[in-house]
Amino acid sequence: MLNEYPLDRVFTLIEPGPTLLVTTAEGRKKNIMTITWSFAMSFSPTFGIVTGPWNHSFAAMMETRECVVAIPGVDLIDRVIGIGTCSGTDTDKFKKFSLTAKKAREVGSPLVAECLFDMECKVADHIEDRGIVIRECVRAWQNPDRAERRTFHAVGDGTFIADGERFDLRREMASKLPIL
Amino acid sequence: MLNEYPLDRVFTLIEPGPTLLVTTAEGRKKNIMTITWSFAMSFSPTFGIVTGPWNHSFAAMMETRECVVAIPGVDLIDRVIGIGTCSGTDTDKFKKFSLTAKKAREVGSPLVAECLFDMECKVADHIEDRGIVIRECVRAWQNPDRAERRTFHAVGDGTFIADGERFDLRREMASKLPIL
Numbered sequence: 001m002l003n004e005y006p007l008d009r010v011f012t013l014i015e016p017g018p019t020l021l022v023t024t025a026e027g028r029k030k031n032i033m034t035i036t037w038s039f040a041m042s043f044s045p046t047f048g049i050v051t052g053p054w055n056h057s058f059a060a061m062m063e064t065r066e067c068v069v070a071i072p073g074v075d076l077i078d079r080v081i082g083i084g085t086c087s088g089t090d091t092d093k094f095k096k097f098s099l100t101a102k103k104a105r106e107v108g109s110p111l112v113a114e115c116l117f118d119m120e121c122k123v124a125d126h127i128e129d130r131g132i133v134i135r136e137c138v139r140a141w142q143n144p145d146r147a148e149r150r151t152f153h154a155v156g157d158g159t160f161i162a163d164g165e166r167f168d169l170r171r172e173m174a175s176k177l178p179i180l
Numbered sequence: 181m182l183n184e185y186p187l188d189r190v191f192t193l194i195e196p197g198p199t200l201l202v203t204t205a206e207g208r209k210k211n212i213m214t215i216t217w218s219f220a221m222s223f224s225p226t227f228g229i230v231t232g233p234w235n236h237s238f239a240a241m242m243e244t245r246e247c248v249v250a251i252p253g254v255d256l257i258d259r260v261i262g263i264g265t266c267s268g269t270d271t272d273k274f275k276k277f278s279l280t281a282k283k284a285r286e287v288g289s290p291l292v293a294e295c296l297f298d299m300e301c302k303v304a305d306h307i308e309d310r311g312i313v314i315r316e317c318v319r320a321w322q323n324p325d326r327a328e329r330r331t332f333h334a335v336g337d338g339t340f341i342a343d344g345e346r347f348d349l350r351r352e353m354a355s356k357l358p359i360l
Contacts, residue, residue, distance in 0.1 A: 015217065015334055015336040016333035016336075037195065037220050038219060039218060039228065039230065040217050041217055041230045041311065041312070042230075043336075048219065048310075048312075050219065050220075050221045074345075074347075077347055078349075078352075084353070125310070127310070127312075130305070130307070130314065132228075132312070150344065155192050155196050156196075158349050159347065160346070160349060161343045162346075162347065165330075165341070165342040167254070167341075169257070171338075172261050172265065172338075173261060177338055
Protein backbone atom coordinates (compact mmCIF):
# COMPACT_ATOMS: atom_id res chain seq x y z
CA MET A 1 0.00 0.00 0.00
CA LEU A 2 1.53 3.34 -1.06
CA ASN A 3 0.74 6.62 0.72
CA GLU A 4 0.87 9.95 -1.02
CA TYR A 5 3.99 11.96 -0.13
CA PRO A 6 3.87 15.77 -0.01
CA LEU A 7 5.41 17.45 -3.07
CA ASP A 8 7.03 20.18 -0.96
CA ARG A 9 9.21 17.50 0.67
CA VAL A 10 10.34 15.83 -2.57
CA PHE A 11 13.63 17.76 -2.68
CA THR A 12 14.56 16.13 0.67
CA LEU A 13 14.51 12.73 -1.05
CA ILE A 14 17.02 13.80 -3.71
CA GLU A 15 19.28 16.18 -1.75
CA PRO A 16 21.09 13.46 0.28
CA GLY A 17 22.24 11.82 -2.97
CA PRO A 18 20.76 8.30 -2.90
CA THR A 19 21.11 5.79 -5.74
CA LEU A 20 17.96 6.00 -7.89
CA LEU A 21 15.93 3.79 -10.18
CA VAL A 22 14.25 5.46 -13.16
CA THR A 23 11.41 3.81 -15.06
CA THR A 24 10.01 4.60 -18.50
CA ALA A 25 7.28 3.20 -20.72
CA GLU A 26 7.00 3.20 -24.49
CA GLY A 27 3.62 1.79 -25.36
CA ARG A 28 3.46 -1.49 -23.44
CA LYS A 29 7.22 -1.82 -23.19
CA LYS A 30 8.47 -0.66 -19.81
CA ASN A 31 12.05 -0.34 -18.72
CA ILE A 32 14.08 0.56 -15.65
CA MET A 33 17.58 1.94 -15.18
CA THR A 34 19.93 2.79 -12.33
CA ILE A 35 20.98 6.44 -11.97
CA THR A 36 23.62 7.70 -9.53
CA TRP A 37 24.23 11.22 -10.87
CA SER A 38 21.39 13.41 -9.61
CA PHE A 39 20.90 16.66 -7.70
CA ALA A 40 18.44 18.84 -5.83
CA MET A 41 18.34 22.40 -7.15
CA SER A 42 15.65 24.24 -5.18
CA PHE A 43 13.03 23.74 -2.49
CA SER A 44 10.51 22.93 -5.22
CA PRO A 45 9.92 19.36 -6.50
CA THR A 46 12.29 20.05 -9.42
CA PHE A 47 15.58 18.21 -9.66
CA GLY A 48 18.21 17.12 -12.16
CA ILE A 49 19.70 13.86 -13.32
CA VAL A 50 22.58 13.28 -15.70
CA THR A 51 21.86 10.79 -18.47
CA GLY A 52 21.97 10.49 -22.23
CA PRO A 53 21.58 8.32 -25.30
CA TRP A 54 24.03 5.77 -23.83
CA ASN A 55 21.13 4.64 -21.61
CA HIS A 56 18.49 2.57 -23.42
CA SER A 57 15.67 4.24 -21.43
CA PHE A 58 16.75 7.71 -22.53
CA ALA A 59 14.93 7.68 -25.87
CA ALA A 60 11.63 6.63 -24.26
CA MET A 61 12.04 9.23 -21.54
CA MET A 62 12.61 12.06 -24.01
CA GLU A 63 9.84 10.92 -26.36
CA THR A 64 7.16 10.55 -23.69
CA ARG A 65 8.63 13.40 -21.56
CA GLU A 66 7.78 11.24 -18.55
CA CYS A 67 9.44 8.93 -16.06
CA VAL A 68 9.19 7.66 -12.51
CA VAL A 69 12.14 8.18 -10.19
CA ALA A 70 12.19 5.64 -7.35
CA ILE A 71 14.39 5.34 -4.27
CA PRO A 72 15.37 1.79 -3.28
CA GLY A 73 16.33 0.72 0.22
CA VAL A 74 19.66 -1.00 0.72
CA ASP A 75 17.89 -4.39 0.86
CA LEU A 76 17.52 -4.00 -2.93
CA ILE A 77 21.20 -3.21 -3.59
CA ASP A 78 21.97 -6.41 -5.53
CA ARG A 79 18.96 -5.90 -7.81
CA VAL A 80 19.84 -2.21 -8.34
CA ILE A 81 23.38 -3.14 -9.39
CA GLY A 82 21.99 -5.91 -11.63
CA ILE A 83 19.65 -3.39 -13.29
CA GLY A 84 22.59 -1.06 -13.86
CA THR A 85 24.73 -3.70 -15.51
CA CYS A 86 22.36 -5.14 -18.12
CA SER A 87 20.41 -3.44 -20.91
CA GLY A 88 16.69 -3.07 -21.60
CA THR A 89 17.43 -3.72 -25.26
CA ASP A 90 17.41 -7.47 -24.59
CA THR A 91 16.05 -7.87 -21.04
CA ASP A 92 12.69 -7.41 -19.28
CA LYS A 93 14.30 -6.06 -16.16
CA PHE A 94 11.13 -5.98 -14.04
CA LYS A 95 10.77 -9.71 -14.63
CA LYS A 96 14.45 -10.56 -14.32
CA PHE A 97 14.81 -8.74 -11.00
CA SER A 98 11.38 -9.64 -9.57
CA LEU A 99 10.18 -6.06 -9.26
CA THR A 100 6.51 -5.08 -9.31
CA ALA A 101 5.51 -2.43 -11.85
CA LYS A 102 2.54 -0.56 -10.40
CA LYS A 103 0.34 1.84 -12.35
CA ALA A 104 1.17 5.50 -11.72
CA ARG A 105 -1.48 8.23 -11.50
CA GLU A 106 -0.13 11.04 -13.71
CA VAL A 107 2.37 9.36 -16.02
CA GLY A 108 2.58 6.22 -18.16
CA SER A 109 5.85 5.04 -16.57
CA PRO A 110 5.36 2.48 -13.79
CA LEU A 111 6.00 2.87 -10.07
CA VAL A 112 8.35 0.33 -8.48
CA ALA A 113 6.28 -1.13 -5.63
CA GLU A 114 9.33 -2.42 -3.70
CA CYS A 115 10.98 1.01 -3.40
CA LEU A 116 10.75 3.37 -0.41
CA PHE A 117 9.58 6.33 -2.51
CA ASP A 118 8.26 6.79 -6.07
CA MET A 119 8.14 10.16 -7.82
CA GLU A 120 6.03 10.61 -10.93
CA CYS A 121 7.93 13.11 -13.09
CA LYS A 122 7.64 15.17 -16.25
CA VAL A 123 10.71 16.27 -18.18
CA ALA A 124 10.91 20.04 -17.64
CA ASP A 125 14.14 20.81 -19.48
CA HIS A 126 17.08 19.19 -21.25
CA ILE A 127 20.52 20.78 -21.16
CA GLU A 128 21.79 18.64 -23.96
CA ASP A 129 25.46 19.55 -24.12
CA ARG A 130 25.87 18.63 -20.43
CA GLY A 131 23.54 15.60 -20.40
CA ILE A 132 21.38 17.18 -17.71
CA VAL A 133 17.65 16.40 -17.65
CA ILE A 134 15.54 18.55 -15.31
CA ARG A 135 12.45 16.81 -13.89
CA GLU A 136 9.41 18.16 -12.22
CA CYS A 137 7.76 15.75 -9.83
CA VAL A 138 3.96 15.97 -10.14
CA ARG A 139 3.00 13.28 -7.63
CA ALA A 140 4.96 11.30 -5.04
CA TRP A 141 4.38 8.12 -3.04
CA GLN A 142 5.84 6.60 0.08
CA ASN A 143 5.88 2.90 0.90
CA PRO A 144 5.61 2.59 4.69
CA ASP A 145 5.74 -1.21 4.66
CA ARG A 146 9.43 -1.70 3.91
CA ALA A 147 11.35 -2.72 7.01
CA GLU A 148 14.72 -1.53 5.61
CA ARG A 149 14.58 2.30 5.52
CA ARG A 150 18.26 3.02 4.73
CA THR A 151 19.01 4.36 1.25
CA PHE A 152 22.50 3.96 -0.26
CA HIS A 153 24.97 6.20 -2.03
CA ALA A 154 27.13 5.20 -4.99
CA VAL A 155 30.81 6.08 -4.66
CA GLY A 156 31.45 5.45 -8.35
CA ASP A 157 34.17 2.83 -7.96
CA GLY A 158 31.83 -0.11 -7.37
CA THR A 159 31.45 0.50 -3.63
CA PHE A 160 28.35 1.92 -1.94
CA ILE A 161 27.63 3.58 1.41
CA ALA A 162 24.37 3.04 3.27
CA ASP A 163 22.84 5.70 5.49
CA GLY A 164 24.30 5.75 8.99
CA GLU A 165 23.96 7.97 12.05
CA ARG A 166 21.42 10.82 11.87
CA PHE A 167 21.98 14.33 13.19
CA ASP A 168 19.19 16.79 13.96
CA LEU A 169 20.24 20.41 13.45
CA ARG A 170 16.81 21.78 12.69
CA ARG A 171 17.02 24.37 15.45
CA GLU A 172 20.43 25.64 14.29
CA MET A 173 19.25 25.80 10.66
CA ALA A 174 15.81 27.32 11.24
CA SER A 175 16.76 30.64 9.59
CA LYS A 176 17.68 28.92 6.29
CA LEU A 177 14.85 26.46 5.79
CA PRO A 178 11.43 26.68 4.25
CA ILE A 179 8.65 25.58 6.61
CA LEU A 180 8.92 21.79 6.83
CA MET B 181 50.16 17.28 5.93
CA LEU B 182 48.10 16.95 2.73
CA ASN B 183 48.78 14.26 0.13
CA GLU B 184 47.98 14.71 -3.52
CA TYR B 185 44.84 12.85 -4.60
CA PRO B 186 44.52 11.44 -8.15
CA LEU B 187 42.32 13.54 -10.44
CA ASP B 188 40.76 10.46 -12.02
CA ARG B 189 39.21 9.59 -8.65
CA VAL B 190 37.76 13.07 -7.94
CA PHE B 191 34.30 12.13 -9.22
CA THR B 192 34.12 9.45 -6.48
CA LEU B 193 34.30 12.22 -3.87
CA ILE B 194 31.27 14.05 -5.31
CA GLU B 195 29.09 11.15 -6.53
CA PRO B 196 27.97 9.96 -3.05
CA GLY B 197 26.51 13.44 -2.38
CA PRO B 198 28.37 14.74 0.70
CA THR B 199 27.85 18.20 2.19
CA LEU B 200 30.57 20.48 0.78
CA LEU B 201 32.44 23.62 1.76
CA VAL B 202 33.40 26.01 -1.04
CA THR B 203 36.06 28.69 -0.56
CA THR B 204 36.77 31.79 -2.64
CA ALA B 205 39.24 34.66 -2.49
CA GLU B 206 38.88 38.20 -3.72
CA GLY B 207 42.21 39.91 -3.29
CA ARG B 208 43.08 39.27 0.37
CA LYS B 209 39.47 38.67 1.39
CA LYS B 210 38.68 34.99 1.59
CA ASN B 211 35.30 33.45 2.25
CA ILE B 212 33.72 30.05 2.72
CA MET B 213 30.21 28.74 2.16
CA THR B 214 28.29 25.50 2.66
CA ILE B 215 26.89 23.79 -0.46
CA THR B 216 24.56 20.79 -0.40
CA TRP B 217 23.32 20.77 -4.02
CA SER B 218 26.06 19.19 -6.13
CA PHE B 219 26.49 16.35 -8.62
CA ALA B 220 28.93 14.14 -10.45
CA MET B 221 28.40 14.16 -14.22
CA SER B 222 31.14 12.00 -15.74
CA PHE B 223 34.21 9.98 -14.85
CA SER B 224 36.33 13.09 -15.40
CA PRO B 225 37.12 15.57 -12.58
CA THR B 226 34.24 17.79 -13.75
CA PHE B 227 31.17 18.26 -11.57
CA GLY B 228 28.34 20.66 -10.92
CA ILE B 229 27.06 22.67 -8.00
CA VAL B 230 23.90 24.75 -7.75
CA THR B 231 24.45 28.27 -6.43
CA GLY B 232 23.74 31.87 -7.34
CA PRO B 233 23.90 35.53 -6.37
CA TRP B 234 22.02 34.75 -3.11
CA ASN B 235 25.36 33.39 -1.82
CA HIS B 236 27.89 36.08 -0.90
CA SER B 237 30.78 34.01 -2.30
CA PHE B 238 29.15 33.69 -5.71
CA ALA B 239 30.39 37.05 -7.05
CA ALA B 240 34.01 36.30 -6.10
CA MET B 241 33.73 32.81 -7.59
CA MET B 242 32.45 34.08 -10.92
CA GLU B 243 34.91 36.98 -11.06
CA THR B 244 38.01 34.92 -10.32
CA ARG B 245 36.59 31.79 -12.07
CA GLU B 246 38.17 29.83 -9.21
CA CYS B 247 37.23 28.10 -5.99
CA VAL B 248 38.20 25.25 -3.70
CA VAL B 249 35.63 22.55 -2.95
CA ALA B 250 36.35 20.78 0.34
CA ILE B 251 34.74 17.76 1.96
CA PRO B 252 34.35 17.95 5.73
CA GLY B 253 34.10 14.93 8.03
CA VAL B 254 31.13 14.67 10.34
CA ASP B 255 33.28 15.90 13.26
CA LEU B 256 32.99 19.35 11.62
CA ILE B 257 29.18 19.26 11.28
CA ASP B 258 28.47 22.07 13.76
CA ARG B 259 30.99 24.36 12.06
CA VAL B 260 29.62 23.52 8.59
CA ILE B 261 26.08 24.39 9.71
CA GLY B 262 27.38 27.58 11.36
CA ILE B 263 29.12 28.55 8.09
CA GLY B 264 25.87 27.94 6.21
CA THR B 265 23.81 30.14 8.49
CA CYS B 266 25.88 33.33 8.60
CA SER B 267 27.14 35.58 5.81
CA GLY B 268 30.59 36.51 4.61
CA THR B 269 29.38 40.09 4.19
CA ASP B 270 29.94 40.74 7.91
CA THR B 271 31.90 37.72 9.18
CA ASP B 272 35.41 36.32 8.77
CA LYS B 273 34.19 32.75 8.77
CA PHE B 274 37.64 31.12 8.84
CA LYS B 275 38.33 33.00 12.08
CA LYS B 276 34.88 32.56 13.58
CA PHE B 277 34.86 28.80 13.01
CA SER B 278 38.57 28.18 13.74
CA LEU B 279 39.38 26.79 10.30
CA THR B 280 42.85 26.94 8.77
CA ALA B 281 43.11 28.51 5.31
CA LYS B 282 46.02 26.87 3.53
CA LYS B 283 47.58 28.12 0.31
CA ALA B 284 46.44 26.18 -2.78
CA ARG B 285 48.75 25.35 -5.68
CA GLU B 286 46.74 26.29 -8.78
CA VAL B 287 44.10 28.74 -7.54
CA GLY B 288 43.89 31.79 -5.28
CA SER B 289 41.11 30.31 -3.13
CA PRO B 290 42.34 28.66 0.07
CA LEU B 291 42.28 24.98 1.02
CA VAL B 292 40.55 24.10 4.30
CA ALA B 293 43.21 22.18 6.22
CA GLU B 294 40.69 20.47 8.55
CA CYS B 295 38.72 18.82 5.72
CA LEU B 296 39.17 15.26 4.45
CA PHE B 297 39.62 16.35 0.82
CA ASP B 298 40.27 19.64 -0.97
CA MET B 299 39.69 20.13 -4.69
CA GLU B 300 41.22 23.14 -6.48
CA CYS B 301 38.71 24.09 -9.18
CA LYS B 302 38.22 26.36 -12.16
CA VAL B 303 34.77 27.43 -13.31
CA ALA B 304 34.22 25.63 -16.62
CA ASP B 305 30.66 26.70 -17.40
CA HIS B 306 27.69 28.56 -15.94
CA ILE B 307 24.14 27.52 -16.84
CA GLU B 308 22.70 30.73 -15.52
CA ASP B 309 18.96 30.12 -15.81
CA ARG B 310 19.28 26.95 -13.71
CA GLY B 311 21.92 28.24 -11.28
CA ILE B 312 24.30 25.44 -12.24
CA VAL B 313 28.05 26.08 -12.11
CA ILE B 314 30.24 23.41 -13.71
CA ARG B 315 33.69 23.04 -12.15
CA GLU B 316 36.80 21.38 -13.36
CA CYS B 317 39.11 20.17 -10.64
CA VAL B 318 42.74 20.82 -11.54
CA ARG B 319 44.41 19.50 -8.39
CA ALA B 320 43.14 17.54 -5.40
CA TRP B 321 44.41 16.83 -1.89
CA GLN B 322 43.67 14.28 0.77
CA ASN B 323 44.21 14.76 4.49
CA PRO B 324 45.13 11.36 5.96
CA ASP B 325 45.45 12.69 9.51
CA ARG B 326 41.76 13.13 10.34
CA ALA B 327 40.52 10.35 12.60
CA GLU B 328 36.85 10.85 11.59
CA ARG B 329 36.51 9.67 7.97
CA ARG B 330 32.70 9.71 7.65
CA THR B 331 31.23 12.41 5.42
CA PHE B 332 27.63 13.55 5.88
CA HIS B 333 24.65 14.15 3.62
CA ALA B 334 22.15 17.02 3.97
CA VAL B 335 18.51 15.97 3.86
CA GLY B 336 17.34 19.56 3.37
CA ASP B 337 15.05 19.75 6.40
CA GLY B 338 17.78 20.49 8.95
CA THR B 339 18.70 16.85 9.50
CA PHE B 340 21.85 15.14 8.22
CA ILE B 341 22.90 11.54 7.63
CA ALA B 342 26.47 10.35 8.18
CA ASP B 343 28.02 7.54 6.15
CA GLY B 344 27.15 4.10 7.48
CA GLU B 345 27.76 0.55 6.34
CA ARG B 346 29.86 0.03 3.18
CA PHE B 347 29.13 -2.48 0.44
CA ASP B 348 31.71 -3.69 -2.06
CA LEU B 349 30.16 -4.58 -5.45
CA ARG B 350 33.25 -3.93 -7.53
CA ARG B 351 33.20 -7.40 -9.03
CA GLU B 352 29.52 -7.16 -10.02
CA MET B 353 30.05 -3.70 -11.54
CA ALA B 354 33.33 -4.35 -13.33
CA SER B 355 31.76 -4.07 -16.79
CA LYS B 356 30.50 -0.50 -16.10
CA LEU B 357 33.47 1.13 -14.44
CA PRO B 358 36.56 2.87 -15.71
CA ILE B 359 39.78 1.36 -14.36
CA LEU B 360 40.00 2.42 -10.73
